Amino acid sequence: RKEVEQDPGPFNVPEGATVAFNCTYSNSASQSFFWYRQDCRKEPKLLMSVYSSGNEDGRFTAQLNRASQYISLLIRDSKLSDSATYLCVVNYGQNFVFGPGTRLSVLP
Amino acid sequence: EPEVTQTPSHQVTQMGQEVILRCVPISNHLYFYWYRQILGQKVEFLVSFYNNEISEKSEIFDDQFSVERPDGSNFTLKIRSTKLEDSAMYFCAILSVGTPKGGETQYFGPGTRLLVL
Numbered sequence: 001r002k003e004v005e006q007d008p009g010p011f012n013v014p015e016g017a018t019v020a021f022n023c024t025y026s027n028s029a030s031q032s033f034f035w036y037r038q039d040c041r042k043e044p045k046l047l048m049s050v051y052s053s054g055n056e057d058g059r060f061t062a063q064l065n066r067a068s069q070y071i072s073l074l075i076r077d078s079k080l081s082d083s084a085t086y087l088c089v090v091n092y093g094q095n096f097v098f099g100p101g102t103r104l105s106v107l108p
Numbered sequence: 109e110p111e112v113t114q115t116p117s118h119q120v121t122q123m124g125q126e127v128i129l130r131c132v133p134i135s136n137h138l139y140f141y142w143y144r145q146i147l148g149q150k151v152e153f154l155v156s157f158y159n160n161e162i163s164e165k166s167e168i169f170d171d172q173f174s175v176e177r178p179d180g181s182n183f184t185l186k187i188r189s190t191k192l193e194d195s196a197m198y199f200c201a202i203l204s205v206g207t208p209k210g211g212e213t214q215y216f217g218p219g220t221r222l223l224v225l
Contacts, residue, residue: 043216
């Protein structure tokens, strides 16, 4: 069964805080991994792909642990504009399975 | 970033009516997807479409649903006889290869909000 699970949230953090999201997936045949963000009533937008060696894009760092089937996203120095739902997405062939998302609210 | 447009942005329909949702990618793509998201719930896969054929479909995508690419550009999702529980946001997505943010990645249209009364 192809399942993707995420921290239930919501996360309410003050501006400037560091926050981490966790994601696990059940199918070891998964090939690619992504983090998307989704603003209220908007489409998911790609935040970053997740590579085996881990990767960083500005304040965002993604990690992948294939052995544990675990993906993480770290946001440093959070901004008000980071408030959104963060979706973990796992790719099996040409198909993409979405996690339920973790909602983040960054408070002034 | 590849652009995808969807029409209409909102649609209100009566239960039992047929609706057609449209997706127009700006550039040529081979893989298309439809997803739905019921308010407050997760994004759910409906169907993938490759080279003018259905590649894979979920259990949600029953006989009431169909997809086609009638003119080589528009990609449509038809719901033959809408039910109340079809009320959701419907997103079209395309698969793009070799983008700066990753290998094969999906890009979503802005969605169509469908309300069945």
